Amino acid sequence: MECKKCFSLLCEYKDGELDATAATAVKRHLDGCSACSAELDSMKNIAGIIASVKAPKAPDDFEDHVIGEVMRKRRQKSSFRFLLQDAWFPVFSFIRLPRLRLAALALLVAGGVFFAVKNSSTKNYYSDLLISDAELSDLDSEIMNIFYGEI
């Protein structure tokens, strides 16, 4: 085996990922090649340095904290589901997905608001056109003045 070939297989050799035949061929080459052996040693040293990292320990209450958070989020989710259940919104009972149900509900609310606003503005429009009795009598007298004045 040439050094170039051995070098390309060194990573897998070090990590025990080569099949038996290839591993034996690499080992035979390493026994007679100081340069490739030095390369393997350097690789092992670097790997050893990285493996020596000591991470901080988890706090004693780590599990309690995580479980507390999971339960809290689950309660939030279940209360949300309670608000969207069939009993409250029988109209949407055919929609099985909560998100779709929420979207349908939002659409309904938005539609309601839109029509409410639209209707109220229409009422305002008509109310502007209405003439009170006093205004009508003023208008009558004005018209009478115009006609009788001319005559």
Place this chain on the structure above:
Amino acid sequence: MEEKRFIEKLKEGDEDAYREFMSKHKDSVYRIIYSFSGMASEIDDIAQEVFITVFRKIHKFRGNSSLSTWLYRVTINKCKDYLRKRRTDIVELTDTIVSPVADVSETLLNAVRAKALLSSLPEKLRSVVVLRETEALSYDEIAKTLKIPIGRVKIMLFRARKKMKEAVLNGM
């Protein structure tokens, strides 16, 4: 079969199963986070987020890979998200390297060297190295964890080791 039953328990929200899972894997999760992000100050928060995410999304786990492989993937992704949010890359690691004192122990010095070596790698290469060297995962497990072909794992490890050797030769 044993793992399938355990996964079912997790899916049912069994608190004892949660505790068992965390006590079995929390050291690995802490090691990966610390090696990958290098930040000790936020490690508890990231680790908690990892387990909360796993428990909340366990119903989506189809069992195509092992549970630990899935956990490692979530851990690496959380680290990446975290680093992206913070827009920083192993700040604390380089901070520690600034002034190594004379009486520092060999272990501590090695830890400082390890951090310097890892910080010399881009995120993708770092994730492969961390899974291989700190968790001793096989190439197949690394490929499943990172959802990449096994050939890519080999290439990435080769490149990462070359880069780390260059870093050593350049005095880190």
